[in-house]
Amino acid sequence: MSLLEVRDLKKKFGGNVAVDGISFDLQAGELLALIGPNGAGKTTTFNMVNGQLAATAGSITLDGKELTGLAPRKIAHMGVGRTFQIAATFSSLTVIENVQMALLAHHRKIYSFWRAAADQYKAEAQSLLGQVGMLAQADRPSSELAYGDVKRVELAMGxxxxxxxxxxxxxxxxxxxxxxxxxxxxxxxxVVDRNMAVLFTEHSMDVVFAYADRMIVLARGRLIAEGGADDIRNHPKVQEVYFGTGKTFENKEAGAVQ
Structure with missing residues (x-):
C-alpha cells in the first residue's frame, strides 16, 4: 500500500471541471513533482490533498486513512505538513520563536498563556533548525533574514x-x-533521512528534473503523463501542452517554463 493514494479525484466549480478524475500514488521516501501549464489544476489538486478545498468526487487516503472531507487542521494532525509559495513567517519573532510557535500549534497549546512561549519546545525547535541548517541563526529576528533563509525556516516550521x-x-x-x-x-x-514523502508543485523545470524521483503532469484538469525525468522530457503530449508541437524541453532554457 502506498503512503498517499489519490483515486478518481474531481473538483468542479459550477460548470467548470478544474480536476477531472485523476489518480496517483506516492510512496514514503519519495519526492513527487506535480507539474503542468498554468490552469492545469495543480493548485486545486494540492489544496484538495491539504483539505483547503473539498473534493467533488473521489478519494484521498494517507496511510490507509481517508482524508477527503476533513478540515486542514485535522489533516495536519494526521501527519501532513505544508509550506507555501510565499514564505510565511512572523517577522516580529526570532527564528527559533517561529519554529516554537509551529510546535505549539501542533501540540494544541497555542492559547496556553500560563507559560512563556519562549520556554516551550525549545530543544525540539533547535533540533528542527539544525536539520535545515539554521541553528546558528536561531536568535536572529526573522525580519533580518535573506529570502532563502526564510524559506529554510518555513521548512523547519513545516x-x-x-x-x-x-x-x-x-x-x-x-x-x-x-x-x-x-x-x-x-x-x-x-526525504531520505525522515523516510517521508514530499509532493511539490514547481515551475522551474531544472529543479524538477534534477530532484524529483517521479513527476505527474496535468493539463486541463487531467493527468496526461507520469514517470521519471526521461519519460516526461520525451513524452509527446507533455511537449505539446508546454511548447506546442515540434518543440522539446531541450530547446527551452532551463528553468524558464512559467
Whole structure:
C-alpha cells in the first residue's frame, strides 16, 4: 500500500471541471513533482490533498486513512505538513520563536498563556533548525533574514508536526538558482533521512528534473503523463501542452517554463 493514494479525484466549480478524475500514488521516501501549464489544476489538486478545498468526487487516503472531507487542521494532525509559495513567517519573532510557535500549534497549546512561549519546545525547535541548517541563526529576528533563509525556516516550521507527507507549493519561487538548488538538495536529504514523502508543485523545470524521483503532469484538469525525468522530457503530449508541437524541453532554457 502506498503512503498517499489519490483515486478518481474531481473538483468542479459550477460548470467548470478544474480536476477531472485523476489518480496517483506516492510512496514514503519519495519526492513527487506535480507539474503542468498554468490552469492545469495543480493548485486545486494540492489544496484538495491539504483539505483547503473539498473534493467533488473521489478519494484521498494517507496511510490507509481517508482524508477527503476533513478540515486542514485535522489533516495536519494526521501527519501532513505544508509550506507555501510565499514564505510565511512572523517577522516580529526570532527564528527559533517561529519554529516554537509551529510546535505549539501542533501540540494544541497555542492559547496556553500560563507559560512563556519562549520556554516551550525549545530543544525540539533547535533540533528542527539544525536539520535545515539554521541553528546558528536561531536568535536572529526573522525580519533580518535573506529570502532563502526564510524559506529554510518555513521548512523547519513545516516539519513541526513530524509529517509523513509534506506538501510544498512552489518551494523555490523567487529564489536565485543557487538558493533553489540548495533548498531542494536539503529537501531531498530530509526525504531520505525522515523516510517521508514530499509532493511539490514547481515551475522551474531544472529543479524538477534534477530532484524529483517521479513527476505527474496535468493539463486541463487531467493527468496526461507520469514517470521519471526521461519519460516526461520525451513524452509527446507533455511537449505539446508546454511548447506546442515540434518543440522539446531541450530547446527551452532551463528553468524558464512559467
Amino acid at each position: 516539519l513541526a508536526n513530524d509529517p509523513k507527507l509534506l506538501l510544498m507549493d512552489e518551494p523555490t519561487a523567487g529564489m536565485a538558482p543557487k538558493e533553489r538548488n540548495d533548498l531542494m538538495a536539503l529537501t531531498k536529504k530530509l
